[in-house]
Amino acid sequence: MHLSLLEPLGRHAPLPVIARRPAQLVGNTPILWIDEPFAPPGRGFHAKLEGANPGGIKDRPGLHMVAEARQRGDLAPGAPVVESSSGTLGLGLALAGLTYGHPVTVVTDPGMEPSVVRLLTALGARVDQVAAPHPEGGWQEARRARVAEWLSRTPGAYCPDQYHNPDNAAAYRPLAAELVAQLGRVDVLVAAVGTGGHSAGVAAGLRESLPGLRLIGVDAVGSAIFGQPAGPRLMRGLGSSIHPGNVDYAAFAEVHWVAPAEAVWACRRLARHHYASGGWSVGAVALVAGWAARTMPAGTRIVAVFPDGPHRYLETVYNDAWCREHGFLGRVPAEEPDEIAEPDARVVTSWTRCGRVRDPLGRDLAEAGAR
Numbered sequence: 001m002h003l004s005l006l007e008p009l010g011r012h013a014p015l016p017v018i019a020r021r022p023a024q025l026v027g028n029t030p031i032l033w034i035d036e037p038f039a040p041p042g043r044g045f046h047a048k049l050e051g052a053n054p055g056g057i058k059d060r061p062g063l064h065m066v067a068e069a070r071q072r073g074d075l076a077p078g079a080p081v082v083e084s085s086s087g088t089l090g091l092g093l094a095l096a097g098l099t100y101g102h103p104v105t106v107v108t109d110p111g112m113e114p115s116v117v118r119l120l121t122a123l124g125a126r127v128d129q130v131a132a133p134h135p136e137g138g139w140q141e142a143r144r145a146r147v148a149e150w151l152s153r154t155p156g157a158y159c160p161d162q163y164h165n166p167d168n169a170a171a172y173r174p175l176a177a178e179l180v181a182q183l184g185r186v187d188v189l190v191a192a193v194g195t196g197g198h199s200a201g202v203a204a205g206l207r208e209s210l211p212g213l214r215l216i217g218v219d220a221v222g223s224a225i226f227g228q229p230a231g232p233r234l235m236r237g238l239g240s241s242i243h244p245g246n247v248d249y250a251a252f253a254e255v256h257w258v259a260p261a262e263a264v265w266a267c268r269r270l271a272r273h274h275y276a277s278g279g280w281s282v283g284a285v286a287l288v289a290g291w292a293a294r295t296m297p298a299g300t301r302i303v304a305v306f307p308d309g310p311h312r313y314l315e316t317v318y319n320d321a322w323c324r325e326h327g328f329l330g331r332v333p334a335e336e337p338d339e340i341a342e343p344d345a346r347v348v349t350s351w352t353r354c355g356r357v358r359d360p361l362g363r364d365l366a367e368a369g370a371r
Ligand SMILES: Cc1ncc(COP(=O)(O)O)c(C=O)c1O
Pocket: 087, 088, 089, 192, 193, 194, 195, 196, 197, 198, 199, 236, 237, 238, 279, 281, 282, 307, 308
C-alpha cells in the first residue's frame, strides 16, 4: 500500500491499546525512517523510538528485573528497591515500584537534570544525590558506595544491579521480537552502550532468526567500556567508567566513540529534519547509523535504537547558551570516523571507529579457555 507523505498512518495502523495499568503501555514502540540529511536520497535507517515508552527504554529492564527478583524471592513483597541510575532506569524502576508495590530509591549525582529529579520525585521515587565524586572511581563509584550504604542499613532492600544482572539484557528479547515483526529482516543494529543491556539483549534475540546480524556499538569518548582509559564524561546514558558484566563483547563487529559536540549536532539535525530526536545516546547512535547508511551497500537494512526523547535535554543539548559555553555549537562532525586498529591504540577525543572489539578485562578469553 502506498502512503502519501501527508497521509496520517493512523488511518491504516491498528488502534493503540487501551491499558488498564501503565506497565501495559511498555513496548510495541514505533519505528521512524530517517533519511536525508543523514544519508543520500533513497538511503537511510530505521529508528526504533524507545522514547515512546512511558519512561523510556529502561521501562523494559526496570519492570523485568523487579519481576524476576520477586519470582526468585530476592525481593520480598513491599521491600525497598535501591539502584544507582543517571535517570532512565530510575524512571523504569519508579514504574516497577508502582506496578508491584515497592518503594524505590534512585541514587544519582549532581549531573542528573533537575527536571528528571522532579519527575522521579513526582512519580513516587526517592532521589538521593551524592555530593562528591570518589577520589579514584569518580561519580559512578561514589554512587555505588552510597547504594551499598542503603543496602546495609535497610533490611530487605534489593539492588537490581543493572550493570551485571542478566535480567537487564533478557528484558530486551521482546524488543528484538518487535523488530522482526515490524521489519522482517534486520542486517545491522546500531546501539549505544552503557550497562550493555540493550545491545546484548536485542542482538541475541535478533540472532535467533537472523544469525548474520552485524552489531555496531556506540560509546562515549572518555568511557572505559571498550578499552579506552576512563576520562571526564559529560554525556549521560551511554559510556561508563567501569566494565559492566552485561556488555557482550563477542557480539560486536565494531565500536565507535562519539564526542559531545558531535552528538549535539546530530540531535539538533534529527530534530530539525525528522521532528523525533532525543539525548546524547540518540545523537551518537544517529551519527553512526547515518554513516552506515551512507557507506554500506544499498538495501542494507539498518536499525538504530533511540533510547529516549528530547525533553530532559532541553537545558543541555538543546540550550544554545549551555552548548556555546561548552564549545559545542557550530562544530560539524567529520563525514567519516577516524580509525584505530586496536581499541587502546591511542586516546580518542572525537568520532573514531575500531573494527576489533574485546573485553578489556579478558573475561571473554577466560571463558573460552574454561570451555
Ligand atoms: C538514555 C540512555 N541511552 C543509552 C543507554 C545505554 O543503554 P544500556 O545500559 O542498555 O547499555 C542508557 C542507559 O542508561 C540511557 O539511559
